[in-house]
Every structure is written in C-alpha cells, then in structure tokens.
Amino acid sequence: MAGPRPVVLSGPSGAGKSTLLKNLLKEYEGVFGFSVSHTTRSPRPGEENGKDYHYVTREYMQASIDKGEFIESAVFSGNMYGTSKASVQAVKDKNLICILDIDMQGVRAVKTTDLNPIYISIQPPSMNILEKRLRDRNTESEESLQKRLDAAQVDMEISKEPGIFDIVIVNDNLDDAYGKLKDALIEEIKKVQKNNLS
Numbered sequence: 602m603a604g605p606r607p608v609v610l611s612g613p614s615g616a617g618k619s620t621l622l623k624n625l626l627k628e629y630e631g632v633f634g635f636s637v638s639h640t641t642r643s644p645r646p647g648e649e650n651g652k653d654y655h656y657v658t659r660e661y662m663q664a665s666i667d668k669g670e671f672i673e674s675a676v677f678s679g680n681m682y683g684t685s686k687a688s689v690q691a692v693k694d695k696n697l698i699c700i701l702d703i704d705m706q707g708v709r710a711v712k713t714t715d716l717n718p719i720y721i722s723i724q725p726p727s728m729n730i731l732e733k734r735l736r737d738r739n740t741e742s743e744e745s746l747q748k749r750l751d752a753a754q755v756d757m758e759i760s761k762e763p764g765i766f767d768i769v770i771v772n773d774n775l776d777d778a779y780g781k782l783k784d785a786l787i788e789e790i791k792k793v794q795k796n797n798l799s
C-alpha cells in the first residue's frame with residue numbers, strides 16, 4: 602500500500618521554511634518525518650549533525666552522487682546540498698509524511714522522479730522584509746547574504762509560474778502562514794493519524 606504523499610517545502614533563504622517545518626514536526630509528532638539532506642555548508646549554532654543536515658565534505662558528497670546515492674543535488678550560495686535516497690527511505694519506512702526542504706533546482710529535479718510530493722512554496726511578504734529577517738537571523742556573511750537575496754529574487758518570480766507549486770504561502774504573520782500550511786496538509790495528516798490508530 603502506497604504510504605502518505607511526501608511534501609516539498611521550497612522558497613527563498615529566510616522565507617521561514619525551517620520555522621514552519623519545525624512547528625509541524627513538533628505539533629504532529631508521529632505524522633511527519635524530515636528528510637535530512639546532505640550539505641557541505643558548515644553547521645550553524647544550534648544545528649545538529651544528522652538532525653538538521655548530514656554535514657559532509659565536497660569529496661564525500663561528489664563520490665556519493667557519482668555512486669547514484671542521491672535523488673537530487675544542487676549548488677546553492679557556494680555550497681552543495683542534496684537529498685539522498687536513504688534519507689527519504691528512512692522516513693517512508695516509518696510510514697510518516699516525508700518533508701523535504703529543497704531549493705528550486707531540487708524542485709525541478711524531483712519533478713522528474715516518481716516521488717509525487719505536494720509542492721509548497723513559502724514566500725516572504727517582500728524582499729525588504731526578507732533581507733531584514735536574514736540579517737536578524739545573523740547566520741550569513743555579507744557575501745552569502747547577497748547571494749541568497751539574488752537567488753530569492755529569482756525564486757520569487759519562478760514561484761509565480763503556474764504548474765510548479767500546488768500552493769504558494771506568503772509567510773507574513775507566522776500563525777496565519779502556519780494555519781495555511783496545516784490546511785494544505787490536513788488530508789494527508791488525517792490519513793496517517795487514522796493509520797496510527799488502526
């Protein structure tokens with residue numbers, strides 16, 4: 602029996618993907634599972650290896666990609682990111698809704714697979730607010746911040762194209778955005794909760 606449909610969250614760096622994702626994982630323990638990506642970027646304060654990301658070297662990552670161990674991979678703001686087959690399978694084996702947090706390159710790559718997720722774009726209310734949130738988060742160098750803002754400009758435009766995302770959520774007020782995200786996923790959530798009871 603096919604398990605619950607995975608969910609792809611995508612959107613500009615700083616849009617609020619991790620914040621919303623962590624709220625879902627907390628409120629719906631036993632329903633969602635996070636697909637832990639690999640990355641060559643360094644961990645941020647508070648991030649845990651194996652939980653937020655698998656932090657690896659470029660050599661390791663390239664060797665794994667060459668061995669066909671990744672569903673997709675991309676370079677973003679000077680670092681490599683990728684979703685391994687094992688990371689997705691680990692969540693599916695628990696019959697949880699697999700959530701992937703991936704960039705637009707990843708979205709396009711996943712569309713060529715049989716993963717068949719629900720595609721959700723998380724967008725900031727404006728570029729100015731995005732820049733303020735990224736600066737307040739205090740995780741980026743000036744160079745990385747500019748790269749991310751440039752990528753955000755492109756991402757915001759592409760997310761408007763019909764047929765790429767099932768839902769686009771503008772993350773202005775956090776509670777409102779989280780409510781819209783839950784509404785979008787409630788059918789899948791109920792399926793898993795029903796299975797958990799049987």
Ligand SMILES: Nc1nc2c(ncn2[C@@H]2O[C@H](COP(=O)(O)OP(=O)(O)O)[C@@H](O)[C@H]2O)c(=O)[nH]1
Pocket residue numbers: 611612613614615618619638639642673674675677682683684702703704705706707708
């Ligand atoms: N294609 C792809 N993108 C990823 C993956 N994991 C994370 N990303 C994306 O890489 C970008 C940078 O992620 P990160 O460095 O954690 O920054 P943040 O988005 O500001 O939290 C974001 O757009 C993520 O969605 C992955 O496995 N594949």
Ligand SMILES: Nc1ncnc2c1ncn2[C@@H]1O[C@H](COP(=O)(O)OP(=O)(O)O)[C@@H](O)[C@H]1O
Pocket residue numbers: 612613614615616617618619620621734735737738772773774775776778
């Ligand atoms: N609706 C919101 N209003 C104000 N700040 C927010 C909102 N959503 C997220 N943030 C803050 O903005 C920053 C970026 O959010 P984050 O979840 O890290 O985004 P992403 O994972 O998309 O890069 C974080 O410091 C977060 O606390």
